[in-house]
Amino acid sequence: MRECDGGGRGIDRGDARCVKLAAIIVRSSRKGNKEDRQTNRMTLSTKDRLVGRPVPRKEGRAKVTGAARYVDDLVLPGMLHGVTVRSPFPRGRITGVHFGEGIPWDEFTVVTARDVPGHNYVALILNDQPYLADRVVNHAEEPVLLLAHADKYLLEEARRAVKIEAEPLPAVFDIEESLEPKEIIWGADNVFKTFLVEKGKVEEVWDRGDVVVVEGEYRTGAQEQLYIETNGVIAEVSPETGVTVRGSMQCPYYVHKALVKLFDLPEDKVRVIQTETGGGFGGKEEYPSMIAGHAALLAWKSGRPVKMVYDRAEDMVATTKRHPSRTRHRTAVTRGGKLVGMEIDFDIDGGAYATLSSVVLSRGTIHAAGPYNCPNVRIRSRAVATNVPPHGAFRGFGAPQSIFALERHLDKVAAAVGLTPEELRRRNFITKGETTATGQVIREDVDLPGLLDRAFELTDYQSKRERFARENEGARRKRGIGFATFMHGAGFTGSGEKYLQSIVGCEATAEGRVRVLAASTEIGQGTKTVFAQIAAEALGLDYETVEVVQPDTADVPNSGPTVASRTTMIVGKLVESAALQLRETLKGAGLISDSYTQSEWARACGEYTSRHGALRKHVQYQQPAEIEWDDERYRGDAYGAYAWAVYVAEVSVDTLTYEARVEDFVAVQEVGRVIHPVLAAGQIEGGVAQGIGWTLYENVVWRGGRMANGQMTNYIIPTSADIPPIRVHFFENPYAGGPGGAKGIGELPMDGPAPAILNAVEHATGHAFDFVPLTPEAVMDALEGETAGAAK
């Protein structure tokens, strides 16, 4: 393992635990010495000309100059605008729809559930969510009716004039009410999905004389993704070409699959094109299938192209958010600090329809026991139904919720046996050859103690821990420092990647240009740049020679969804393989030898295409033989690879205003191989910022199943002034299954901030908070008994 620092100076970390310890990058230090890094990289390995280098972003120039065209920038001839009329009721039987006075209704295209030409469900997993409510509504903001008109201002008048009448039905709004059950609102028992993970015999540990049993309950709230660009699409429908939708999305083939069912069309009569996308964070994983279907229904009925773009208020209240969760822990630990039994009950609130909740639950379940070696573990989990808009994918996908609970709980466990938080973790860190909760044997070198040492060294953790405790007595601003240790699996869970069977193509043009063909989307994270680096590196060509084609289901194969930290690791590896096949083909044809120049490559491509036609190679994902997963028992290799991390947060809590702020943040992680140091550090910084938001600021206020604060003025996300310096340090330990050794990192940084920050808040205040968001109001409720001097 080696660490990267901004200047690229390698640091030997002569540590016996790990095989090869050396060091590389770190921070996307804006002042980092670029020259140094580049020279150093070249001498480290002349082979890595592009991997590990901060090449310019492929789509960066267009974004910076404003030339990039987002869906709302596009206007098609004859285009109408579309809007959705939504249910104001959380649950009810629709008794009528009233069209108000003063609107020229004959000019409008109106679509209801009765108009749906194919299947009225959003095809995903359980297909239980209708495109348009028919007879009943199960959550507020549920789509009931669609309107289109050329005048988008008149359209808003019309939307206001439609009144949905319903006979209310009893509703449930949280996990407790759902499980009670206060009312059955879904299936037989309100439960979308359950999992059971068992390792050892946890029921035998509780009565052992040598253990201390520690219990705790932890909760997390909903969170809005708040991508900069709201959801939006344009749909066209014609008898000749079928349905075409272009728009902002993460997963073109999810939208494709949903439209095929909605219109009951053959696959080649549906085309989905991703336009430049302003962020997703999971919020554009499943939801675009909904808005795409709505626009397409309006286009189909009106015979005109239809644009639908949500404004911020609609996007906030109606689209998916992070699942709220409740986790209960019961832990048996020896007095010497060895974990011997962990019983974990993990429940998430899925909202009104199943959507992706089962998969979110799966990831949260598997991550619930963390990077620790415990012989006896039982994890039971449930995703339950409530009458709120369906919760969905959001960076981390269930893992931030269960990891928050565990990493808060372990501080409590440590205190119960008189150990420091770090000592308890050190005594239980998983190491090579040991098994996770699902029985996955860790085959790679993992050095959590080394990451912890480095994180503590960078933050001066030990001395701050002592100093703050000493200085906090009587201080108006109390300070604290805390940390979390965790891992995040990259790629789809278990056999997910095997079922996906992702395909990537690479094509060489007659001029020698290389085109990467994949459905993986650039959503701001750097897909295009990283794919181009990988292909160019594999072929020994210039970065500029490679073009990554804009995802269009008519042109690109299905490389799977852009989710689950899988794009670089899984799809990137396929890009590498497909690129190498181009080279092998040219070699096999005798047109190039083992080494070649850029111009020799171009000549060879010209020669090949004139003789044989197009040079295009596709590769399909093959699961490595050593990955074994049992879907029935939920045992085995849950993920091909994990990124490992230690995050340290320093906080201050103002005893006048009860505001907690993060003052410093260090993120140390081992990620296989860093492909692009600036983009990688950007992923970590962004995830940490989003994690800080989830922890201390972002509070979805629910009233009767509706988000009451769906405006950016009242749903508080942190500004740059609220985000501390985020110091990012990468350790590298190349993973054979990833391109150039890379593992996935997109979700990882969402996991650590919440527990690290709350552990620090406990250090600062002495209060063990067990929920996020931790608002100043909640801090006041806990502290006010102690703030002598203020009158009641």
Add this chain to the structure above:
Amino acid sequence: MRAYLPAYEMVVPRTLDDALALLREGAGAWQPFAGGTDLMVLLEAGRLEQRKFFSIRHLKELRGVEEVDGGVRVGALTTYTDVRRSELLSQHFPMLGQAARETGGIAIQNRGTVGGNIANASPAADTPPALLAYGAEVELVSAEGARRVPYADFHTGYKQTVMRADELIAAVRLSKPSEGARHFYRKVGTRRAQAISKVCFAALAEMEGDALREVRVALGSVAPVVLRCRRTEVSLRGRTPDDETLTAALEELGREVTPIDDVRSTARYRTRVAQNLLREFLSGLRGGGFGS
């Protein structure tokens, strides 16, 4: 944009007199549009009920900061950015600059105006508590003439003011506090920028020896109006801010505020933080921990 734009009308009167003539047409017929930073939010949401507006942004006589007979006159159209940049204001009324810096972002500060902030009459506005602490007067103008009203008497209820339908805010007038006056302003909005206040506290004290010769305390977001806390002031005026006075003042403040629970915060939090900030202000007067 959820508003039906064709339903709205905007005219641009050539002069202040033309603008005042429009106001004479009757209550609510025409409404002035200055920076528009509050109105545009309602328009975007489709909740702007007023349909007829006249722009006043170009009326230069309503903009700017000037020294007048021992005090300072701040034109109603003076923007937050103007306030931030005014040396006269930062020298004598530092809380105004602080309030302006903490209002919205740069774009809002370029558009939003002092007069607009008063006229909008939001109890969560950030400049008004500072204006109250400085004992400001509001200068109103109409076709009938001009009059001045103490700002402390201006807001009479939630979104209610003493302003007549034919009047426009022309300026606020401020008397310079004494050299040694203590100014204390704190906006609490959970995040450090672009926040709507949960509590906004402004206070001014003029000391005579150890005693508070004059004190003014004002709060935002704790009542239907930005609140001048007169009873709390009475409990402090003429006294030394010792523990006993402090406890009495905090209790008085707790009775004087009437905050609510809403999507932003709770009544309990607002009351408690207001008291904490008053305590901080008064404690600072003892040791001279902060000044102007």
